[in-house]
Amino acid sequence: MSRIGKKPIGIPDKVEVKIADGVVTVKGTKGTLTSKLNDNVVASVEGKQVIVKPKNETTEAKSQWGTARTQVNNMVVGVSTGFVKSLEFNGVGYKAAVSGST
Numbered sequence: 001m002s003r004i005g006k007k008p009i010g011i012p013d014k015v016e017v018k019i020a021d022g023v024v025t026v027k028g029t030k031g032t033l034t035s036k037l038n039d040n041v042v043a044s045v046e047g048k049q050v051i052v053k054p055k056n057e058t059t060e061a062k063s064q065w066g067t068a069r070t071q072v073n074n075m076v077v078g079v080s081t082g083f084v085k086s087l088e089f090n091g092v093g094y095k096a097a098v099s100g101s102t
Helices: 059-080
Strands: 016-020 023-028 031-036 041-046 049-054
Touching (some): 031 059, 041 059
Antiparallel strands (some): 016 023
16 A cells, blocks of 8 residues: 555645546646546546545555655645755854845
8 A cells, every 4th residue: 555645636726627537737826737647547536635545455555656646746735836955054164145046
């Protein structure tokens, strides 16, 4: 069983998820993303959550389960908040200063 695949994907406000014929379309404030799911997994929208499940109990279906769930989650995050990279300094000897916009 996939620990990642078991987790449902929460759909934030202003994000719309449509699933038709194995194609997931996610539309949000930052744009629209579309991806075709692997044939071994099935996704469904239940309320404000997306549930991804394997079609059968084969090893290949189970291995694609977590991957498909992560791809759909990345699409939801991408159209809602976008890409964010934060930098954290730890230790002695690192010095950083903000000067204007740089």
